[in-house]
Amino acid sequence: MPFKFSSLKIKDVVLIQSVKFKDDRGFFEEVFKIPDFKNFGIDLTVKQINFSHSTKGVLRGLHYQLAPFAQAKLVRVIHGKIFDVAVDLRLGSETFGKWVGAELSSNGQNMLFIPEGFAHGFEVLSDEVDFEYYCSNIYSPEHERGILYNDSFLNIEWQTSNPKLSKKDLVYPTFEYAEHNFEYKL
Numbered sequence: 784m785p786f787k788f789s790s791l792k793i794k795d796v797v798l799i800q801s802v803k804f805k806d807d808r809g810f811f812e813e814v815f816k817i818p819d820f821k822n823f824g825i826d827l828t829v830k831q832i833n834f835s836h837s838t839k840g841v842l843r844g845l846h847y848q849l850a851p852f853a854q855a856k857l858v859r860v861i862h863g864k865i866f867d868v869a870v871d872l873r874l875g876s877e878t879f880g881k882w883v884g885a886e887l888s889s890n891g892q893n894m895l896f897i898p899e900g901f902a903h904g905f906e907v908l909s910d911e912v913d914f915e916y917y918c919s920n921i922y923s924p925e926h927e928r929g930i931l932y933n934d935s936f937l938n939i940e941w942q943t944s945n946p947k948l949s950k951k952d953l954v955y956p957t958f959e960y961a962e963h964n965f966e967y968k969l
Contacts, residue, residue: 785813788823793883796869797825797896799857812892815857815917825896827855833916834861837907842946844904845870845930845955849964852923853899856916863912864888865905866942870930870958873900876967880958882939900965902930906943928962929955 787800803810820827837843845868848854858867868884886908887893897903899919932939932948934957955961 785816786819786823788825791883791885793869793871793878793881795898796883796901797823798885799894799896801892801894803892814859814894820896827857827896827917827919829857829917829919831918831921833918833922835914835916837912837914838947839907839910840943840945840947842904842906842932842941842943842948842952844868844952845902845932846904847872847900847902847928847963848920848923848926849928849962850899850926852920852926853965855899855919856897856903857894858887858897858903858905858914858916859894860887860889860891861913861915862889863907863909863914864890865907865909865912865914867895867905868903868939868941869895869897870902870904870937870939871900872902872961872963873965873967874963876900879967880936882937884939900963900967902961904932906941906946908942930961931955931957934958
């Protein structure tokens with residue numbers, strides 16, 4: 784199997800290690816394979832793929848979309864290194880309001896699966912990063928929401944003390960006032 788799956792502290796968020804098959808020509812790597820993912824319990828139908836390029840110190844997030852346009856995401860770094868974060872917004876979950884983070888890099892051959900019902904954000908740790916998102920639903924501006932990245936309730940341990948943020952990310956509400964409509968499902 785070309786993947787190693789590891790649940791993080793929030794068990795529904797999964798770190799996925801891929802395998803590079805190398806020879807004197809270069810390498811080959813499988814990024815997504817439905818049967819392997821389903822065998823681990825990840826049922827992801829990709830409806831949209833996004834790509835972003837950012838520079839050191841950029842922080843994007845914390846973003847999510849309300850149901851019925853909620854998005855599960857499989858995220859990976861093509862070039863560079865980031866600290867990636869997922870915040871549980873699922874009412875009834877034992878980890879509601881908790882966050883989990885992982886470093887992702889092009890050298891690490893790792894990806895992160897973030898299910899629906901989570902806010903997502905990342906900060907760039909390398910000089911530049913190219914980042915890909917495989918999303919289970921299409922982007923819907925009317926359903927887009929966010930949470931302030933430095934909310935003291937969440938207390939996320941970002942590594943960048945003075946991040947570069949978009950105007951939109953600067954004015955998102957704190958967790959307490961953020962609109963969400965996700966229910967935890969067993």
